[in-house]
Amino acid sequence: MTTAPLDSTKLVIEKTTNPKEVLPKEKLAFGKSFTDHMLEVEWTAQSGWGTPKLSPYHNFSLDPATCVFHYSFELFEGMKAYRDKDGKIRTFRSDKNMERMNGSAARASLPTFDGEEFMKIIDKLLLADERFVPEGYGYSLYLRPTLIGTTPALGVAAPDKALLYVIASPVGPYFAEGFKPVSLEATDYAVRAWPGGVGAFKLGANYVSCIQPQSEAAKRGHSQNLWLFGEEGYITEVGAMNVFFVFQNADGKKELVTPPLDGTILPGVTRDSTLTLAREKLNSNEWIVSERPLTIYEVKERALKGELVEAFGTGTAAVVSPIKNIEHRGEAIEVPVEDGKAGAFTKQISEWIRSIQYGEEDFKNWSRVAK
Ligand SMILES: *Cc1c(COP(=O)(O)O)cnc(C)c1O
Secondary structure: OOOEOOOHHHOEEOOOOOOOOOOOHHHOOOOOOOOOEEEEEEEEOOOEEOOOEEEEOOOOOOOOOEHHHHHOOEEEOOEEEEEOOOOOEEEEOHHHHHHHHHHHHHHOOOOOOOHHHHHHHHHHHHHHOHHHOOOOOOOEEEEEEEEEEOOEOOOOOOOOEEEEEEEEEEEOOOOOOOOOOEEEEEEOOOOOOOOOOOOOOOEOHHHHOOHHHHHHHHHOOOOEEEEEEOOOOEEEEEOOEEEEEEEEOOOOOEEEEEOOOOOOOOOOHHHHHHHHHHHHHOOOOOEEEEEOOOEHHHHHHHHHOOOEEEEEEEEOOOEEEEEEEEEEOOEEEEOOOHHHOOOHHHHHHHHHHHHHHOOOOOOOOOEEEOO
């Protein structure tokens, strides 16, 4: 028996008759207001993917027994659409988000789909809600593709029904007044992920346990927590971002370091873009780019020797987030921050990525125009 693949040509469009007001830019808050429309595609084990629908933003009606409410059959993606100088709407490396979403789906026993077909209907949503894509550097439309299991039964089993949907929220720059470096607290009483676990997948279940350590860090005046793993104190991620350090090595070269994708780290698109751009654009006589394990103790020791140059987190929301200090077991590790805002490489990588996102530079076809 063959079941139907996700087919973008079947898209049914129902436009709103009650258009929302577009909020002024200064009122945009992350993920709080949404566009006029949303996308939905239902799936059943018996028939496969159903008719994709673009319709007015609406509530769901689900049976209280639906498996998503009980066993967290949920995964998501985070990506953004940007308005370029010609007014066209662009997405950044969406093929990577589609690949990652399918990886998460497979791990969560939820159905996979053709990512390019899904992107074609996402493009239609972007065109339908085009007026919600704000203009200007740092402004964008945040897209939240989501997949949930919808089987209305309590048995712990692979869902035989699912819903793939997309909602969109206009957002402003993360750092409205320029970079604002963050202070971190290294968490050593909880772990985010472990070898053989699901930390490398964007499953909703990974986030529920992150809030409490984050709130604890906030109580002590830190804006994020730094996730460590094992007795050795391996550095894994910062909050829900990947993490990078820049060291001045004894041989005169600078080293850009991020932990390797060993299954405990979310494979960020911004992480991959940072590594790719650094390998292509930095002078290899002056720089080494490493994906290697590093511990909090290495960072502490090298900070004391004056060899720690910069540190930053990467993710779609902020692009890069400079780090100014890390507290670990009562000791403070100071990270030098040029001009109190961000280090030179942190600024450079942010500019390289942004100019591709906003279509000012064409790099490896990383930017896709919605049509
Ligand atoms: C989404 C996410 C990231 C960043 O991924 P990007 O693709 O760069 O946005 C990093 N860590 C965690 C835990 C995440 O959920």
